[in-house]
Structures are given as C-alpha cells and as structure tokens.
Amino acid sequence: MSQTVLITGGTGVIGRRLTQLLRQQNYQVSILSRSAKSIPGVTVYQWDVTKGRMDPEAVLTADHIVHLVGEGIADKRWTDTRKDEILSSRTQSSDLLAQTLASQTHHVKSFIGSSAIGYYGGDTGDRPLTETSEGGSDFMAQVVRAWERSEDQVAALGIRTVKFRTGVVLTMDGGALPKLVQPIRLGAGAPLGSGQQYVSWIHIDDLCQLFIQALTDESWQGVYNAVAPTPVTNETMTRAIAQVLHRPLILPNIPTFAIKLMFGELAIVVTGGNYVLNKRIAEETSFQYQYADLRRALEDLLK
Structure with a gap:
C-alpha cells in the first residue's frame, strides 16, 4: 500500500516539484493550503496558521510530513512588518503542526x-x-534558529525529525536563478558586489530527492546542510550562466553600495555569502547527487 506524504507549502516552487517526484514514485500526496482550491491527483486540506486552525484529518491520514511553508525571504524589502511575517510564518506553522x-x-x-x-x-x-x-547573530540567523526550535517540538513527541539547512535552490520556476539569467540573456549581466562571495547552491531535483530519501531511511536524523558538494563564487556562477547561454559578460561588477541602495538590509542576501559543506550527507548517507557539478545543473535548467 502506498504511503501518504503531507506537504505544507505544497503550492510553492519546491512543493510543486516535490509533489511531482513523489507521485512518480507512487506516493500519495496531500497538502495543507490556505485555500480549498482543488489540485489534480492531490488531496487538499485547509489550515489558517494565523488563527491556529487546521483540518485534523490532514495529520490523521499522513505517514510522513514535509514542512516547507514560510514567507519568501527575498520577495520584499525587510521592513519591521515584513520581518515579523518572515519569522511568524515559519514558527507559528510549526507550532500548529506540533500542537495538532x-x-x-x-x-x-x-x-x-x-x-x-x-x-x-x-x-x-x-x-x-x-x-x-556556530550559528550567526544577524536577522536571518535569528529567524532560522527560532524556526529550528519550533520544529524541535515535533521531535520532542518522539517523531523522527530531519531538518535540511537549504542553500540557494536552482530552478527556473522561482528564486535567484531567473533573476541572474534575465540580464545575462539581455547582454547586461555582471557579477554582484565583489563577486567573490560564495554561493552554496543545490539543484531543485537534488533537494527534492534528499527529502524523499530522508522520508523512508530511518538512519537520517537531525540537521543536514542541503547543498551541492561544490560551492562557487558569485562571479563563477555568473560566468557559468553566460557560457551556457552563449552570452558575453562585458559590464563591470554591480557595486555593493548600489545594491544596498536598492534593497536596504535585504542586500545581504545578494552581497553576502557562505561556504557551506554537505559534510553529513557526504559522510553518513548513501545519497547520490544527480547535479553535483554547477555546469551540468545549469545546462539542465537552461536548456
């Protein structure tokens, strides 16, 4: 009998692709959504995180839960109101799941x-x-720490819990890649800031396969860095995109001060960087990346 995976954030970019791949592997998929809009082949349950309400049937029918919900980090400028939305969308949803x-x-x-x-x-x-x-101390680090603490409530119930610290997810359906690709296609691409900041990236299909493997392999537990084995600099990624698209890079780097003027505090998402290693995945699991190499990942996504 096929198992049922309940996905929160199932209508988002990652959730949609994960649903496709799960169904290809004969899983039943249900999602928690704010709307009752039907999705072919998927059971939709309603919840309202802000009001602390959800259809309990969603949990009663589930064998596994994949929790993806959260307001987009880079969708809008970080006003105080937006910061509250980014934090509460993550912690309140985990709280509600744990309580249910x-x-x-x-x-x-x-x-x-x-x-x-x-x-x-x-x-x-x-x-x-x-x-x-060690964890950081800036806004994003505070959000993620609170986010992981809220998910720990589920682990405290005796349910095997895995937390994926996800890097920059490469997909043409949303996120960073389309924003990098568009100016390069138009001949106006350039590295951002110094260009030397590291991008710890992962192809969306590898990320979804990580979720799927962690569902059923009981040796997976705790925190894993969900990144490809090879972080690259922003300049390396920009040049790789240009090569795959057969477009020249003729402009100087976009200066950091200009990015900060445009985005305010949110600029750190673009001008900052992290050299994150997938140590636990590499050393403790049998997971095989389909796209360990950036060039191969880009050729797949931009073909």
Whole structure:
C-alpha cells in the first residue's frame, strides 16, 4: 500500500516539484493550503496558521510530513512588518503542526523540516561551515534558529525529525536563478558586489530527492546542510550562466553600495555569502547527487 506524504507549502516552487517526484514514485500526496482550491491527483486540506486552525484529518491520514511553508525571504524589502511575517510564518506553522500532532492519535513516522543556511549568518566569507559550526547573530540567523526550535517540538513527541539547512535552490520556476539569467540573456549581466562571495547552491531535483530519501531511511536524523558538494563564487556562477547561454559578460561588477541602495538590509542576501559543506550527507548517507557539478545543473535548467 502506498504511503501518504503531507506537504505544507505544497503550492510553492519546491512543493510543486516535490509533489511531482513523489507521485512518480507512487506516493500519495496531500497538502495543507490556505485555500480549498482543488489540485489534480492531490488531496487538499485547509489550515489558517494565523488563527491556529487546521483540518485534523490532514495529520490523521499522513505517514510522513514535509514542512516547507514560510514567507519568501527575498520577495520584499525587510521592513519591521515584513520581518515579523518572515519569522511568524515559519514558527507559528510549526507550532500548529506540533500542537495538532500532540493532540491526535496518528501514524506519522517522520517529519522533514525545512531550514536554511542563513543559520550561519548572512555573510561568513570563505570559512568552511559544517552542521556543527556556530550559528550567526544577524536577522536571518535569528529567524532560522527560532524556526529550528519550533520544529524541535515535533521531535520532542518522539517523531523522527530531519531538518535540511537549504542553500540557494536552482530552478527556473522561482528564486535567484531567473533573476541572474534575465540580464545575462539581455547582454547586461555582471557579477554582484565583489563577486567573490560564495554561493552554496543545490539543484531543485537534488533537494527534492534528499527529502524523499530522508522520508523512508530511518538512519537520517537531525540537521543536514542541503547543498551541492561544490560551492562557487558569485562571479563563477555568473560566468557559468553566460557560457551556457552563449552570452558575453562585458559590464563591470554591480557595486555593493548600489545594491544596498536598492534593497536596504535585504542586500545581504545578494552581497553576502557562505561556504557551506554537505559534510553529513557526504559522510553518513548513501545519497547520490544527480547535479553535483554547477555546469551540468545549469545546462539542465537552461536548456
């Protein structure tokens, strides 16, 4: 009998691709959504995180939960209101899931939580970071720390919990890559800031396959850095995109001060960088990346 995976944030970019891949592998998929809009082949349950309400049937029918929900980090400028939305969307949703699991008789075997490499801080230079490295102290690090603490409530219920600190997810359906590709296609591409800041990236399909492997392999537990084995600089990534698109890079780097003027505090997402290593995945699991090499990942996404 096929197992059921409940996804929060199932209508987002990662959630949609994960749903496709799960269904290809004969899983049943259900999602928690704010709207009751039907999705072919998927069972949709409603919840309202701000009001602390969810359909308890969602948990009662689930064998596994993948928790992806959260307001986009780079969608809008970081006003105080936006910061509150970014934090609360992550912690309140985890709180609600934990409360519902605690109050129901269920058969949930695993909880796969989303997290982010922002845990280490927005700009950590070229210092290699592993799962045991210290956390940062800036806004993003504070958000991720609170996010992971809220997910720990599920682990406290005795449910096997995995938390993936996800890097920059490469997909043409959203996130950073389309924003990098567009100016390069138009002949106006250039590295951002110094260009030497590291990008710890992962192809969306590798990320989804990590989620799927962690669902059923009971040896997976705790925190993993969900990044490809080879971090690259912003300049290297920009040049690789240009090569795959057969476009020249003729402009000087876009200066850091201009990026800060445009984006305010949010600029750290672009001008900062992290050299994050997938130490636990490489040393403790049998996971095989389909796209360990940046050039191969870009050729797949930009073909």
